[in-house]
Amino acid sequence: MAFHAEKKEFTEITKCPDCGGTEFIMDWKKKEKICSKCGLVVGRIFKPH
Numbered sequence: 001m002a003f004h005a006e007k008k009e010f011t012e013i014t015k016c017p018d019c020g021g022t023e024f025i026m027d028w029k030k031k032e033k034i035c036s037k038c039g040l041v042v043g044r045i046f047k048p049h
Contacts, residue, residue: 013033013042013043016035016037016038016042017040017042018035018038018040019035019037019038019040021035021036023035023036023037024036024042026045027045028045031044031045032044032045033045
């Protein structure tokens, strides 16, 4: 997910901005969403309240 401050909303990231990969690994300990193709951290995992 990416937070857009001007819109005050979250957007689900479905494509890596670096390599275009569409499969991700969720690292729940670090709370990161990582592209499985290139390893770029594409977002943070937030637990809804």
